[in-house]
């Protein structure tokens with residue numbers, strides 16, 4: 001594998017006016033010449049290999065968009081270095097845009113009133129994609145993203161899920177090596193989200209596109225990203241695989257047991273009973289203190305068990321604990 005995105009000690013500072021509260025405070029803000037520095041991105045380093053799907057996560061205001069804007073050369077870094085596909089983004093922005101596809105969930109790159117096929121043809125011209133190649137790419141991406149039947153429809157008549165699939169197709173028409181997806185599933189229903197996730201995986205598998213996904217939807221990350229980067233207050237606080245984060249922080253498991261009959265108090269220390277409803281009991285236990293096999297053996301040794309399910313800690317719980325500083 002070879003590195004396609006390399007970020008070293010990246011920094012971005014914003015100088016903003018100091019704000020004061022209240023009515024008098026607003027006047028003071030207007031008149032004041034006092035400034036403060038915001039370290040939006042504060043010494044971030046990471047490398048992304050060709051073909052990876054990486055989730056870039058962080059709470060609101062963590063520095064995700066600022067990083068992405070520097071990756072595509074819209075913002076000039078205050079310090080550090082970036083190489084994307086061998087290019088320095090703010091120096092070679094035009095060339096870089098031919099190698100990167102971008103989808104912003106909240107913004108459209110397609111012409112609202114035009115049939116989407118016309119937008120595709122216009123984008124093909126903007127990116128100077130040869131006609132036969134453009135046709136081939138439109139055919140291929142329409143099949144992959146299941147939009148063949150809606151190419152003649154203008155964007156404003158589409159559902160959000162259909163629009164998003166068209167946006168992704170549009171971003172790939174010029175065969176970029178890198179795809180940046182910023183909140184692509186925002187506002188989609190459960191079914192449309194599922195569909196989008198499997199399509200993102202298909203793009204990565206079929207086109208070998210490297211994908212950087214920014215999202216607050218951790219189910220998206222759980223479904224598609226093998227690796228996760230977490231940024232908080234401008235600093236990178238986690239860089240590792242999804243399995244690793246679960247192994248490292250997801251020690252608490254839940255065992256859901258359905259017994260043959262209702263029982264009174266049960267005690268399987270160190271497992272804790274967290275819920276008991278009729279014949280069902282939920283135990284929480286630390287996998288480092290107790291194995292699921294031991295716990296199950298002890299329970300089945302005392303009671304007749306009808307059904308058992310083990311629930312691992314959800315990525316959402318782990319990440320929200322990391323944001324809260326609880327782990």
Ligand SMILES: Nc1ncnc2c1ncn2[C@@H]1O[C@H](COP(=O)(O)OP(=O)(O)OP(=O)(O)O)[C@@H](O)[C@H]1O
Pocket residue numbers: 014015016038039040058059060061062063064065066067
């Ligand atoms: N143009 C700007 N001028 C001043 N401050 C800015 C500017 N852009 C971002 N910031 C500040 O930089 C910090 C990081 O913002 P950024 O938009 O990168 O966060 P984010 O992780 O993308 O958040 P969200 O998930 O809410 O989109 C925030 O404190 C934000 O207020």
